[in-house]
Amino acid sequence: MTNTFDRHTIHRFDEELQAIHFQVLEMGELVVNQLCLAMESVKNKDLTLAHRIIDSERTVNEMEVAADTVVCAILAKRCPKGRDLRTVLATSKIVNNLERIGDEAVKLANFVAYMHLDGHGDANNFPLDDICRLGGVSIGIVRSAVGVFERLDGEQARRVVEFHRTLDQQFQHGLHHLMDFLQAEKTNVSNAVSQVMMMKALERIGDHAQRIAELVVFQLEGEEPRHHTPNMAQDFPLEE
């Protein structure tokens, strides 16, 4: 007789998969939190908070190493197949993307520290609206990506991938604003470059979050939505 429980015949394997899932969720929450704090430090020009974020980078790195160790152990011991193989591969890559998001958050904090090191802040007094808006979208997309991983929701994951386009638009928008501002005003070039880099960091965060959502789709459906650019031609028409 065959019964079809969702559990593995070797129950310990279920426990190991569950454990790595929660480990990644924990890392995801930490990274989202770090990103929120980073944006807070940008908005409030909070040097102390920025230094706290920089210091907490080690924790995320340690979590990445710990998760990778578990992934290695599962691959060696269980030789996973099918959905299990996809789960382990996706988990490993998601961990990597989360660590990168953590790095970008630290990068934001580093820019805050650099710009406000002398206590005077941004000499350009450039309005932070665009960066904050971009930050808000980035936080939203990372939160959604972690959420779809938590619930393993393929449909929502596809929406997150689509939503990433909004972030790209915000990035372009912010960049144009900054360029207009630089042309019109007397500016401190180094601070302006820092702001561009901050926007770029937020855009990269969106890319990593998009990748996490794609990996959830791969984990659930075995399909790689990566590098699908169906609307490319529409966005950049060759002819009028």
Place this chain on the structure above:
Amino acid sequence: MSADITGIPGNQQTNLSAIDLNLPSKRPFNFDLARSRENDFAAIGLPRMKCSKVSVYYGEKLAVDAASLNIMPNEVLALIGPSGCGKSTLLRCLNRMNDTIPGCRVSGTITLDDQDIYASDMDVVPLRVRVGMVFQKPNPFPKSIYDNIAMAPRLHGLANTKTEMDGIVENSLRRAGLWHEVKDNLKQSGTSLSGGQQQRLCIARTIAVNPEVILMDEPCSALDPIATAKIEQLIDELRRQYSIVIVTHSMQQAARVSQRTAFFHLGKVIETGDTEQIFVRPREELTERYITGTFG
């Protein structure tokens, strides 16, 4: 090869004609073996063997239920599935090994290069030359290593001279990766070899008659990991020349050695596909549950 590689005294005759043993069938060959190998099936990528809606009964019990499979040239096809799912039964149908089992009945069609192997005029002896078999447990004859290899070619008259036979023995042992280990002891009994060597001897014995398809029924289940690795390496090399069908309970082994995999359950072929697809993105829920170990 000019030397007498057997080293057996009195074995210097130059002409070895086919030895008339009590063959299971006395009927003459009903097709030309040499010609059949030169057909175009391999060249144009048509299936070497085709099973269409094959059902096998042991008395009233249905062991294989309308299984359809293609065996392509130069590929290793792995048959996987839980015990009693019919994979070994189907494998044994491919060279009519089930004929000897009382009460076993086969329906459907199995063809080898478009010839129905269950046709009334099909002689099983040349069929088993073309479709060789390696069993779970190594089963060398209690004879010398040389004779283990030479017996079938002698039986089928594949060598006219002693030199030719020596060549077949050496070539078979080389292709089975055993030559360097046994070349100085060809007189030694085949049963005195280690388990892994015995299994490679059996593979050498199978390829000595130059088959087209090799059937392997859990060939590594009685072997240690080193011997298993050697057999797997051998399977990979043999694939260039033959079609191989392997029944294995080790999914790792199926994933390592095969290009296509068929999953069996309760006598039915549930899913057939590229090995990579089966083990990464199976289409059927039942396959997914089997390979992930979530049913039992």
